[in-house]
Amino acid sequence: MDAARLVDHYLQLCEDRDLDRAGRLLAPGALIVFPGGRRFATLPELAxxxxxxxxxxxxxxDRYLVGAAADGVSVTSLGRLYGQWPDGEPFDGIRYADVFVLRDGLIVEQHVYNDLAIAVASRDPSR
Structure with missing residues (x-):
């Protein structure tokens, strides 16, 4: 499976909350970093x-950018988040960029960047 397809498959499994299968695409000790520098050791911990x-x-x-990394392959997924806030109101169009490093067909790093915190703050001006 090529690098972009592997990342797309992983993201789909995460969206579907099939975390066991998604976790099989992570290398042992994979680095998962979310906005604010929050690090997670496992996908269930992240969820x-x-x-x-x-x-x-x-x-x-929306698109994938694939390139060489110093010790593997780099894949960046660019697009927009959509979903539903806790109160049931839908949201859409929140920018994201996920940067992955793959080595030997497994994800060794995932760095997530998005505007979700800005969207949350704009819903509650007191923040």
Whole structure:
């Protein structure tokens, strides 16, 4: 499976909350870093930390950029988040960039950047 397809498959499995299968695409000790420098050791830990932020979230995966990394292949997924806030109101169009490093057909790093915190703050001006 080529690098962009592997990342797309991983993201789909994460969206579907098939975390066991998604986790099989991660190398042992993979580095997962979310906005604010939050690091996660496992996908279930990541999913648990996201509870309360939204009911559900998915990605319009608009494009992939693939290149060489010093020790593997780099894949960047660019697009927009959509989903539902905890109060049931839908959201769409929140920018994201996920940067992955793959080595030997597995994800060794995932760095997530998005404007979700800005969207949350704009819903509650007291923040």
């Amino acid at each position: 648990s930390a996201s509870r309360g932020t939204y009911r559900w979230v998915r990605k319009h995966r």
